[in-house]
Amino acid sequence: MARANDEAAALIQELADLLSITGGDAFKIRAYEKAARAVAGHPDDIAGMDLAGLRTIPTVGEAIAKKLLDYNTTGTIRQVEELRAQIPAGVRALTAIPTLGPKKALAVYEELGISSVPELAEAIQAGRLRGLKGFGAKTEQNILHGIELMQQSGERVLIDVATDLAEEIVAALAALPGCLRCTYAGSLRRMRETIGDIDVLAASAEPGPIMAAFTALPFTAEVIASGEKKTSIRTTKGLQVDLRVVPPESWGAALQYFTGSQAHNIRTREIAVRAGLKLSEYGLFDAESGExxxxxxxxxxxxxxxLPWIPPVLREDRGEIEAALKGALPRLVTVDDLRGDLHSHTDLTDGIATLEEMVEAAAARGLEYYAITDHAPNLFMQRMTDEKMLAQREQVRALQKRYPDLTLLHGTELNIDPEGGVDWDADFLSGFDVCVASIHSHFTQDPAEMTRRLIRACENPYVHVIGHPTARSIGKRRPVDADWDEVFKAAARTGTAMEIDSFPDRLDLPADLIRRALHHGVKFSVDTDAHSLGHHRNIRYGIGTAQRGWLTPDDVINTWPLERLRTFLKKTT
DNA sequence: GCCGTTTTCGGCCCGACTGTTTTCAGTCG
Structure with a gap:
């Protein structure tokens, strides 16, 4: 269920948006935006906090604490309500059109009474914007084009799609003679779960030919902006790609700047200013001499x-600066730390590779242990039976002889039914080495029921891992609604791991919930949930998500030596 | 609106590109 923090943060952000339209003080607006991020990322639930408690949240002072208190008691914030009465929701929606910001949104609203995207499109067609100050022919065109883009998708893409495209672009540009270095940066380097645009950085003393090669790439559909230092294109699939070319000697500063996030950059630049320095993409300079x-x-x-070097996955201004200053950055888990994978499928159910092929792929990854966890009978479409499962176990045991360095674990992926029960009784379940249990149906239970369901699954002594806990499908199905703090408490108490499923459209748990679970002392399993040989490669996205959740190797049970893992699987705690 | 080993007042990150401009505002990242 939506946490009080998220709702309150959304209201504070809305306050910032509305003030930017009405022309409020820019620094006040930024203060609200900062506070909204801080509240959303705060580990403790703000519901029930008093004024003093709220003020302990960084960037929250007297005034914003009072607004949060207002939210705690009334469920809304008075100032937001007042501004909503003044500025229709549709006007705020106008700022979602690319190239149209708060100033232009206010202009069309005040001058022409336009308060929705369709109205604006209609007004432009009818020539009603002619003569409006600041709106020329080109601006009209850009707005119409922006509306079109927004309507025909303009959506963020999954991380694997963006990674493949970015790697292709980097390979093409890196091959050019004048290109000394090239890499991708931005949200992709930070491994955000979806990507809005791709940022590519190149080092060269002569940008011209690189820019030309970039706009000439076969999938370039449109050049959005093109200058000496920066060029932006849109691909045939609608994804924006920005290329910045910097002098080779600026590489480090440019990479830092271009990786972001914007909020992280603001923090690092503030630190520079306080030290009498100036940080830009060209370097760190003495503020006075410019040296x-x-x-x-x-x-x-x-x-x-x-500061120590901060891993890109942490650069979100979610506490990493404070941790860095204290020397308390986590030693993040990596793909190389993994010793095993606890969730995979074969063609016995809905996988498309054989048991032998999947095990061979696991061995090629250099794993020390590997679990086969085909679906259980209650996912009826997979037609699993007790006999088939037991026959597979024999196959696994026989196959083991060929892999002296890879311990094969025979497991299953159980279905958590609406009441929190699973497919088999204790007797049958006790025969498995490891059991993942997941939600595959009844996604829309109310939060109280869903919370009980997940807690009961954790309390089952034979359930070791909750698979893709929110059951979300990015861009398709919303996460299930539960009181996650209660679920995580139960997981920590019962010694049940939360999975981080590496599928690019799952990445489940998501990073923000990982941090909350970590706060409760939960352990995690980073798995591929592979259904084919190619899926083994997805592990990097699961690890990226784990890193964004600040996980260390000790937090992840499948980095542990097999003996330690086996102790955990006994759930004796 | 927040914040302070320069400060309780006066700062607040920095630069690129576009479009409508005659020197800059708006938008974006």
Whole structure:
């Protein structure tokens, strides 16, 4: 269920948006935006907090604490309600059109009474914007084009789609003679779960030919902007790609800047300012003399700011600066730390590779243990039976002899029914080495029922891992609604791991819930849920998500040596 | 609106590109 923090943060953000339309003080607006992020990322639930408690949240002062208190008691914020009465929701929606910001939105509303996207499109067609100050022919065209883009998708793409495209672009540009370095940065380097646009960075003393090669790429559908230092295109599939070309000596500063996030950059630049320095994509400079101090590597830039190098996956201004200053950054889990995979399928159910092929792929990954976890009978379409499952177990045991360095675990992926029960009784379940249990149906139970359902699954002594816990499908199915703090408490109490499923359209648990679960002392299993040989490669996305959740190897049970894992699977705690 | 080993007042990240402009505002990241 939506946490109080998320709802309150959305209201504070709305306050910032509405103030930017009415022309409020820009610094006040930024203060609200910062506070909205801080509230959303705060580990403790703000529901029930008093004024003093709220003020302990960084960037929340007296005034914003009072607004949060207002939310805690009334469920809304008075100032937001007042501004909503003044600015229709449709006007705020106008700012979602690319190239149309708060100033232009207010202009068309005040001058022409336009308060929705369709109205605006109609007004432009009818020539009603002619003569409006700041709106020329080109602006009209850009707005219409922006509306079109917004309507025909303009959506974020999954991380695997973006990664494949980015790697293709980087390979093409890196091959050019004048290109000294090239990589992708932005949200893709931070491994966000969906990507709005791809940021590519190149180092060259001569940008011209690189820009030309970039706009000439076969999938370039449109050049959005093109300058000496920066070029933006849109691909045939509608994804925007920005290319920045910087002098080679600026590489480190540019990579730091271009990786973001914007909120993280603001923090690092503030630290620079306080130290009498100036940080830009060209380097770290002395503010007074303008003399360049460092710029060649990211490590140098951070070091000169008094910080250790911060992994890109943490650069969201969600506490990483504070942790870095205290020397308390986590040693993040990596793909190389993994010793096993606890969730995979074969063609016995809905996988498309044989048991032998899947095991061979696991061995090629260098794993020390690998679990086969085909679907259980209650997912009726997979037609699993007790006999088939037991026959597979024999096959697994026989196959084991061929893999002296890879321990095969025979498991299953159970279905958590609406009451929290699973497919088999204790007797049958006790025969498995490991059981993942997942929600595959009845996604829309009310939060109280869903919470009980998940807690009961955790309390089952034979359930070791809750598979893709929110059951979301990014862009298709919403996460199930539960009181996650209660679920995580139960998981920690019973010694049940939460899975991080590596499928690009799942990435489940999501990073924000991982951090909340970590806060409760939960352990995790980062799995592929592979249904084919190619799916083994998805592990990097699961690990990226785990890293965004601040996980260390110790938090992830499938980095543990087999003996330690086996102890955990006994659930004796 | 927030915040302070320069500060309880006066700052607040920085730059690129576009379009409508004659020197800059708006938008974006």
């Amino acid at each position: 360049l101090i460092v710029s060649e590597t990211e490590e140098e830039v951070y070091e000169r700011l008094g």
